[in-house]
Amino acid sequence: MVTRHAFTRRDAILYALGVGAALGRAVDARALRFVYEEGLQALPTMAVVLGYPGFWLREPRFGLDWPRILHAEQAVEIHRPLPVEGAVRGETNIENLLDKGKDKGAVLYLRREVFDDRSGELLATVRQTSFLRGDGGFGGRRDGGPEPFPIPDRSCDIVLESRTTPEQALIYRLSGDHNPVHVLPEVARRAGFEKPILHGLCTYGVVGCALLTHLCADDASRLRRLDVRFSSPVFPGESIRTDVWLLADGKAAFQSRVVERDVLVLNNGYLEIR
Amino acid sequence: MVTRHAFTRRDAILYALGVGAALGRAVDARALRFVYEEGLQALPTMAVVLGYPGFWLREPRFGLDWPRILHAEQAVEIHRPLPVEGAVRGETNIENLLDKGKDKGAVLYLRREVFDDRSGELLATVRQTSFLRGDGGFGGRRDGGPEPFPIPDRSCDIVLESRTTPEQALIYRLSGDHNPVHVLPEVARRAGFEKPILHGLCTYGVVGCALLTHLCADDASRLRRLDVRFSSPVFPGESIRTDVWLLADGKAAFQSRVVERDVLVLNNGYLEIR
Numbered sequence: 001m002v003t004r005h006a007f008t009r010r011d012a013i014l015y016a017l018g019v020g021a022a023l024g025r026a027v028d029a030r031a032l033r034f035v036y037e038e039g040l041q042a043l044p045t046m047a048v049v050l051g052y053p054g055f056w057l058r059e060p061r062f063g064l065d066w067p068r069i070l071h072a073e074q075a076v077e078i079h080r081p082l083p084v085e086g087a088v089r090g091e092t093n094i095e096n097l098l099d100k101g102k103d104k105g106a107v108l109y110l111r112r113e114v115f116d117d118r119s120g121e122l123l124a125t126v127r128q129t130s131f132l133r134g135d136g137g138f139g140g141r142r143d144g145g146p147e148p149f150p151i152p153d154r155s156c157d158i159v160l161e162s163r164t165t166p167e168q169a170l171i172y173r174l175s176g177d178h179n180p181v182h183v184l185p186e187v188a189r190r191a192g193f194e195k196p197i198l199h200g201l202c203t204y205g206v207v208g209c210a211l212l213t214h215l216c217a218d219d220a221s222r223l224r225r226l227d228v229r230f231s232s233p234v235f236p237g238e239s240i241r242t243d244v245w246l247l248a249d250g251k252a253a254f255q256s257r258v259v260e261r262d263v264l265v266l267n268n269g270y271l272e273i274r
Numbered sequence: 275m276v277t278r279h280a281f282t283r284r285d286a287i288l289y290a291l292g293v294g295a296a297l298g299r300a301v302d303a304r305a306l307r308f309v310y311e312e313g314l315q316a317l318p319t320m321a322v323v324l325g326y327p328g329f330w331l332r333e334p335r336f337g338l339d340w341p342r343i344l345h346a347e348q349a350v351e352i353h354r355p356l357p358v359e360g361a362v363r364g365e366t367n368i369e370n371l372l373d374k375g376k377d378k379g380a381v382l383y384l385r386r387e388v389f390d391d392r393s394g395e396l397l398a399t400v401r402q403t404s405f406l407r408g409d410g411g412f413g414g415r416r417d418g419g420p421e422p423f424p425i426p427d428r429s430c431d432i433v434l435e436s437r438t439t440p441e442q443a444l445i446y447r448l449s450g451d452h453n454p455v456h457v458l459p460e461v462a463r464r465a466g467f468e469k470p471i472l473h474g475l476c477t478y479g480v481v482g483c484a485l486l487t488h489l490c491a492d493d494a495s496r497l498r499r500l501d502v503r504f505s506s507p508v509f510p511g512e513s514i515r516t517d518v519w520l521l522a523d524g525k526a527a528f529q530s531r532v533v534e535r536d537v538l539v540l541n542n543g544y545l546e547i548r
Contacts, residue, residue: 010448014288017445026440026510027459027469035444036457166300170309171291171445174284183310185301195301236300 003053003090004117009037011175012084015046018172019205023163030218034209041220042082045208047124048074048201049175050082051090051114057130065134067191071200072107073129073148075227079122081220087117095127098145102137107145127227148229148268151253156243160210161259164198166237172202197233203265204228207242207256215244215252216273224250225272231264240265250274277327277364278391283311285449286358289320292446293479297437304492308483315494316356319482321398322348322475323449324356325364325388331404339408341465345474346381347403347422349501353396355494361391369401372419376411381419401501422503422542425527430517434484435533438472440511446476471507477539478502481516481530489518489526490547498524499546505538514539524548 016022016034021043025031033041058066096109112126129145169182177199180187188196208226216222234240239259246252254269290296290308295317299305307315332340370383386400403419443456451473454461462470482500490496508514513533520526528543 013444014448017441017448022441022444024440026444027457029459032457036454037452165439166298167291167296170287170296170300174288174291178311180310183301183306185303 001053001056001092003051003092004087005051005090006087007050007085009040009085012040012042012046013037014171015049015175015205016043018168018175019043019045019202019209020162020164020168021209023165030213033218033220040084042084043205043209044078044082044124044212044220044223045076045205045226046082047076047078047114047126048204049177050124051088051112052176053090053092053112055179057108057132064132068105068133070131070133071128071230072131073127073227073229074201074204075127075225077125077225078223079124080116082123083116088123089115089117091115096144097140099138099140099142100136101142105131105133105136106138106140108132109145149227149253149270151255151268152245152247154245157246158214158244160214160242160244162206162210162240162242164202164206164234164236164238164240168202168236169196169198172199172205177201193233195235198236198238200230200233203230203234203240203256206240207254207266207269210240210242211244211252211254211271215271222274223271224274225270227268227270228266229268231267232258234258234265242266242269275327275330275366277325277366278361279325279364280361281324281359283314283359286314286316286320287311288445289323289449289479290317292442292449293317293319293476293483294436294438294442295483297439304487307492307494314358316358317479317483318352318356318398318486318494318497319350319479319500320356321350321352321388321400322478323451324398325362325386326450327364327366327386329453331382331406338406342379342407344405344407345402345504346405347401347501347503348475348478349401349499351399351499352497353398354390356397357390362397363389363391365389370418371414373412373414373416374410375416379405379407379410380412380414382406383419423501423527423544425529425542426519426521428519430529431520432488432518434488434516434518436480436484436514436516438476438480438508438510438512438514442476442510443470443472446473446479451475467507469509472510472512474504474507477504477508477514477530480514481528481540481543484514484516485518485526485528485545489545496548497545498548499544501542501544502540503542505541506532508532508539516540516543
């Protein structure tokens with residue numbers, strides 16, 4: 001599946017505001033790199049919205065029980081710093097489909113390669129795992145998915161704090177994910193939540209910003225890889241604490257929790273920096 | 275001067291988020307009218323960014339001392355509810371130019387009529403007064419500007435509270451006013467401010483939202499006119515208190531102050547509701 005996508009500096013800034021890149025640091029020169037036209041850098045996590053084909057699993061021809069689909073994992077590998085404007089081509093492929101049984105569901109692994117549409121260069125590889133809770137038991141292979149990155153069995157080395165605002169999902173969704181579960185209280189309730197939830201990919205971007213600030217000195221070109229497993233949603237306005245374990249060779253593991261409820265939201269986090 | 279301008283629902287939502295339409299009311303069904311695609315209403319104050327010709331007074335051919343220009347007054351008259359998407363045509367004309375003398379400067383009155391570019395219908399009349407502090411003494415007429423609307427000499431009837439956030443100017447500017455005085459600390463300091471200031475038109479929109487909520491029950495079609503005189507800038511993150519005097523025939527006068535510094539920011543406010 002090929003998706004062409006043109007975007008402007010305004011879109012790159014709006015993505016950064018959507019993941020709270022300037023929260024609490026509005027006149028900080030380093031934060032301005034992500035929200036002001038001159039000297040603008042694209043956040044590496046913006047790869048998740050570039051060349052995004054939309055929520056095609058929802059289309060009737062696939063016959064999926066789409067309201068029960070959960071976003072389970074997200075991984076981004078950056079090959080070249082993302083442009084702040086231009087046009088990209090996203091090529092989405094199914095990498096694997098596992099069958100965990102009728103009661104548990106199926107697990108779908110998608111891989112999207114994002115190319116600069118002019119130069120043809122590969123910018124990023126975006127992997128997304130979805131848990132199709134209502135679509136297991138079709139007789140497929142059960143095992144073979146990648147193992148989640150292990151969290152070290154010791155105290156973490158660094159603790160990072162992030163904020164979100166009650167309006168965060170309203171801004172984030174302008175980058176292209178219009179699922180009403182993030183806005184409308186009745187849709188959120190039908191999906192089993194007490195109120196609208198933050199986009200998992202917004203949480204991913206919020207934590208990505210904190211990691212970029214503290215481990216890469218806000219230099220977008222230094223983040224090479226960022227993988228997470230989603231454990232539980234964040235509600236807009238909550239605070240997020242990220243525990244980081246520094247490993248060898250510019251690698252690190254991390255976990256993120258909502259401070260107010262002490263609930264794990266991102267698990268098996270893994271990043272690589274240059 | 276004719277300016278054509280196409281805009282989308284996303285732009286209308288971004289304008290509303292820029293003026294804090296959802297601040298503190300993210301899951302309030304009435305607030306969602308301004309920030310969610312379905313049932314979307316355009317805020318009446320969005321007229322100030324529709325068909326806007328840009329800061330053309332800055333162009334060298336006019337020979338103005340543009341860094342010393344101040345936005346003095348803003349008035350919007352809504353003839354028909356603004357569309358949430360479409361194309362408009364802005365026709366900007368000079369209505370008057372007064373000469374207050376070499377020491378005081380000149381006062382420029384601009385009028386912009388905003389038409390629906392398809393139907394040709396007049397949507398709004400937008401008036402803007404600029405104080406050209408460095409361009410007086412050219413021998414022009416001194417008097418003849420409209421009188422500011424008088425604030426009644428009695429206690430106000432209603433007090434409205436509005437919030438802004440430290441990131442407010444970063445969101446508002448995506449609606450088209452990219453003056454760096456609202457972002458860059460050094461540009462703000464050179465202009466005589468301790469830090470970046472909120473756009474006057476953002477303050478105008480913030481207060482417009484509060485008036486719309488409390489006097490028009492968030493029904494955008496009911497606000498017919500909103501005029502203000504700018505007294506002093508707001509810093510992003512400050513709170514605004516608006517005192518409202520109810521008058522006869524759906525009219526009202528108002529004044530807005532920054533709560534934290536008790537400074538008057540909007541004076542001679544006047545509105546008409548349907």
